[in-house]
Amino acid sequence: MKNPTIIASILLLLFLGSGLSLTAQKKYSNSAIRKQKETVATEVQNRHKNTQVMVDKIFSFAELGFHEVESSKYLTGILEEAGFEIEYGISGIPTAWMASWSNGPGPVIALGSDVDCIPKASQYPGVAYHKPMVEGAPGHGEGHNSGLPLNITAALAVQQSMKDANIGGTLKIWPGIAEELVAAKAWYVRDGYFEGIDMCIFTHVSSNMAVSYGQARGTGLISVEYSFDGEAAHSAGSPWRGRSALDAAELMNIGWNYKREHLHPLKRSHSIFTDAGDQPNVVPSKASIWFYLRDVTYEGIMDMYADANNIAQGAALMTDTELTSKVVGAAWPRHFNKVIAEKMYDNIQVVGLPTWSEEDQQLAVAVQKEVNSRDTTGLATELAPLGLPVVNPVSGGSDDIGDVSWTVPTVTLRFPSNIPGLQGHHWSNAITMATPIAHKGATAGAKVVAMTMLDFLMKPELVDEAKAYFTDVQQKETEYRPMITENDPPPIERNTAIMETFRPELEKYYYDETRYETYLEQLGVEYPTLKMKADTAAGSTGSKGEE
Numbered sequence: 001m002k003n004p005t006i007i008a009s010i011l012l013l014l015f016l017g018s019g020l021s022l023t024a025q026k027k028y029s030n031s032a033i034r035k036q037k038e039t040v041a042t043e044v045q046n047r048h049k050n051t052q053v054m055v056d057k058i059f060s061f062a063e064l065g066f067h068e069v070e071s072s073k074y075l076t077g078i079l080e081e082a083g084f085e086i087e088y089g090i091s092g093i094p095t096a097w098m099a100s101w102s103n104g105p106g107p108v109i110a111l112g113s114d115v116d117c118i119p120k121a122s123q124y125p126g127v128a129y130h131k132p133m134v135e136g137a138p139g140h141g142e143g144h145n146s147g148l149p150l151n152i153t154a155a156l157a158v159q160q161s162m163k164d165a166n167i168g169g170t171l172k173i174w175p176g177i178a179e180e181l182v183a184a185k186a187w188y189v190r191d192g193y194f195e196g197i198d199m200c201i202f203t204h205v206s207s208n209m210a211v212s213y214g215q216a217r218g219t220g221l222i223s224v225e226y227s228f229d230g231e232a233a234h235s236a237g238s239p240w241r242g243r244s245a246l247d248a249a250e251l252m253n254i255g256w257n258y259k260r261e262h263l264h265p266l267k268r269s270h271s272i273f274t275d276a277g278d279q280p281n282v283v284p285s286k287a288s289i290w291f292y293l294r295d296v297t298y299e300g301i302m303d304m305y306a307d308a309n310n311i312a313q314g315a316a317l318m319t320d321t322e323l324t325s326k327v328v329g330a331a332w333p334r335h336f337n338k339v340i341a342e343k344m345y346d347n348i349q350v351v352g353l354p355t356w357s358e359e360d361q362q363l364a365v366a367v368q369k370e371v372n373s374r375d376t377t378g379l380a381t382e383l384a385p386l387g388l389p390v391v392n393p394v395s396g397g398s399d400d401i402g403d404v405s406w407t408v409p410t411v412t413l414r415f416p417s418n419i420p421g422l423q424g425h426h427w428s429n430a431i432t433m434a435t436p437i438a439h440k441g442a443t444a445g446a447k448v449v450a451m452t453m454l455d456f457l458m459k460p461e462l463v464d465e466a467k468a469y470f471t472d473v474q475q476k477e478t479e480y481r482p483m484i485t486e487n488d489p490p491p492i493e494r495n496t497a498i499m500e501t502f503r504p505e506l507e508k509y510y511y512d513e514t515r516y517e518t519y520l521e522q523l524g525v526e527y528p529t530l531k532m533k534a535d536t537a538a539g540s541t542g543s544k545g546e547e
């Protein structure tokens, strides 16, 4: 620091830096902000066709976690075209990426949403009963085909506003890769991809337009695979020389099921066997069982993890096998930001729910009846209230946006592209996802996101308020501790066999937007196709993509 040249350079940098931030702190009047928000909402509406194409396209790719190859290629192509810089393969995940576009100093806002689909959920859109497009294949039975198209629509509309009105700031977009495995976001956080980001808006399909703050309903989880190594032998000729790894995996499962009786009802756990041997006449030398262990607090999750480790060791002792385990997914319980949620809820009230057509409602009611839903009133027509922090935690699903929500101020916008009262992770949840219901829900959601982004870009002091909530309220009693370590690689090998089996069949159904106005048109689906009608629509017009 003694060198006068260095000091002069530092002073120059400070001067330039403060000069830059002065431009960033350009003040906008409330009426200027309101006007720009109206403009951005119109811009989103004008992009409805593009949103529809993106939603339909991702639906047609039907890619499971870590295999979102076509989805990522297509979406990053759109963003590159719009001038975004893309970093590919982040966190060592081939299908992951981070897109950035900057218009100078100002808030850095990131938009995220998931993109992977559900095993065995293949389903014709617009058809109110189970009709797989490819029997046994994956499908968008969680509606993850709609969130990134929504985000991209919002970001491109905001980008236009930022250029036109000279608004400073940086936009980032990232995909929730392998969300169904909760196996990417905690890795992005671990690897520093949220450093320098001021706030994050996450979007997720739902059956209403909603946002909440504080601790969210649902759980966090740790996903662990336990593997046992034994000794093969002829199952009939010399079984006494074998040590069965499958016995160990089964005993672990039995042990855990006894444990289950003593778990608090807020805890949820489930497992599958990922390797259960090859054929009965060979004593299985290798076997694996994979658990999701869920609770509403980090401590509760880690307690379950410790119990599961003990039970696994017990099973290995009983069978004289060797135990290894690996963490293959993690999701913190979610906590959302009050300042962003309240601003967003104002915009939700301005945008409102989409106007559903009679056809949309007919489809919704028919699907509700088909799956014996208690709700048979069709699509939502009234907005949900602003979601408040849960007073008594409620168990349920998880999302690894939890880890992001403990890293930067974050909210999740739930947008109305699906039908109330369905069971989730099921073919019925795919039915609306390439129909006008999904398209309208994504457009409405994109308006809310775009308007909320402008609120924070044009009034950066709101970003400071959001950060103050994050630091002074959210983190007051809870400290984020990652569940994954530096030594846990993302499990990118998952789903490979399933996708290798089904991709050649699924390729025949990829949406060709240059030839068909909508995916329903390409599939020859009459909208809506209800059970009471004779099924003459889907799959009978000889259009591209049929069996």
Ligand SMILES: [Zn+2]
Pocket: 114, 142, 144, 179, 204
């Ligand atoms: Zn989801």
